[in-house]
Amino acid sequence: MDQDGQDPTFSANGAVSGDRVTVTVTGEVDMATADALFAAATPAGVTGATLDLRAVTFFDSAAIHALIRLAERFPGTLEVLPSGRVRRVLDISGLSDQPWLKQDRG
Template identity: 65%
Template sequence: MDQGSVPPVFSATAEADGDRLRVVVTGEVDMATADTMYQTALRAPAAHLTLDLRGVTFFDSAAIQALVRLAQRFAGTLTVLPSRQVRRVLEISGLGDQDWLVPA
């Protein structure tokens, strides 16, 4: 079986706990999946959003745009738990010092 033909795995799941929402994202967040990540974060009303990206293996400009939109929507109440790859992309893009990004 040709491993190159296997589509990348992506998932975004949400867990609500009162006014807190935790969205766990795994796999590749790109042009095809970034909006799904964004929409998953908006499915349930929440005052605080934790975006767990520790299982993300690829993060492109569409993913950055979705993340910035979430940071605007959840200003002061967003927490992002990045994977090593996500942290690197955010640092390169100039977003590595945002208050919503959990330090390494």
């Protein structure tokens, strides 16, 4: 971690296309980075979001909270592509049956 407490390998890069944002996230999503993930997924004017979490290596309760907030903000239009670690955390948390959680791709 750097001096600000944020993982230097974390990134959340959003690309807007029409009214949808696709956010590619890498590294650890935790208390120090969950707000940055949320901010990247909520630019002005979007009504749907895809979170590509396939390169996420750590996912904690703050990250789960960010996902729940995004699901509430984008009902029916949130899509989450999990890494194996993210899927495991969501399975343990009882969230594996959420409609926004997609099957692993490749």
